[in-house]
Amino acid sequence: MHTRNASSAEAVDASPSWPEDIFSVLQRFDVRQVPYVPDAGHSQLIERVLGEPSMRAVPLTTEEEGIALLAGGWAGGQRGVLLMQSSGVGNCVNMFSLTQIFRFPFLTLVTMRGEWGEFNPWQVPMGSATAGVLELSGIKVLRALHENEVREVVEAGAGQAYNACTPTAVLLSQRLIGAKVFTK
């Protein structure tokens, strides 16, 4: 099991390759707007996006802003992806309506908390409800459990979102990311 340290100084040691796999899929699909609420599990990908001139990273105050942003971006001719953690899915519920109403190519990549060795009980209720909330909102759910399947799963998610306008969430399992280690 991978672990990641709560101290940011050590957060990037031994960088895994799956965030790079995701980045290359996003580039290939010409993703231009990348709204996010920061999550440690997305930190490497966020750094890559911030360094890529063809992509616009848009830090949000709450995740639901990202859905509205991507609807507007699509009307203006650009594709995007929303990066968030599982708790953020709960902040989005009414705004998910836009994915059904506009039938726009919505893709979100969700790093999971509240499963696989979680330390913090506050993450468990929303983490347990994440897939159900997405499905009830009309969003297809795909999941990547292991490092070697991330590229394939994100590719499938991006394909059905952007080619078939099928709103899709890819859950990146806590087993893949590693349970957060809390130290004093």
Add this chain to the structure above:
Amino acid sequence: MSKANLLERRNVVSALLSGRKDAIVVGGLGASTYDIAAAGDHERNFYLWGGMGGAVMIGLGVALAQPKLPVVVITGDGEMLMGMGSLATVGLQMPGNLTIIVLDNEVYGETGGQASHTGANTELVGVAKACGISDARSLATMAEIEAFAPSMQDVSAGPRFVSIKIDSANLERVLASRDGSYIVTRIRGALGFSPI
């Protein structure tokens, strides 16, 4: 809480949009969308009937995708209050082509006229300024609004935030299209993008 000489919302929106040219106009759910429709249906109108709190972010998405086009969000005080964090997000991105107009009647008109926070202690121009939107102002007369409207065409000097206190009378609804796919596909078509 009634104040004298408040502006009539349809006159305000008509004056703002009469010289709109290529601008894309986003209307927050409720009366703002009816006001935009009343000023004349347009293929670049982005009508919202839901997604409360999302109008500014939809405008930001369009503005970032189309930086050479003026983008105008026209919404109400209740809708703006629900998406107040989006002013911080705009203040970070600083899109030069985005203008946010709040038609502030200090009530939730669509649901029976319950008082909103802006009739008491919340001052949205101050919120916008504190989020880094330095061009934030109140407009109080039709002459001020007519003088301001052409500045929305300048796509390099934004973002702008404007609060306009309006009369709280509920006017007859002017129903815009409520078919989201049609609305977005029509805007995309006007910008030269084909359906999938």
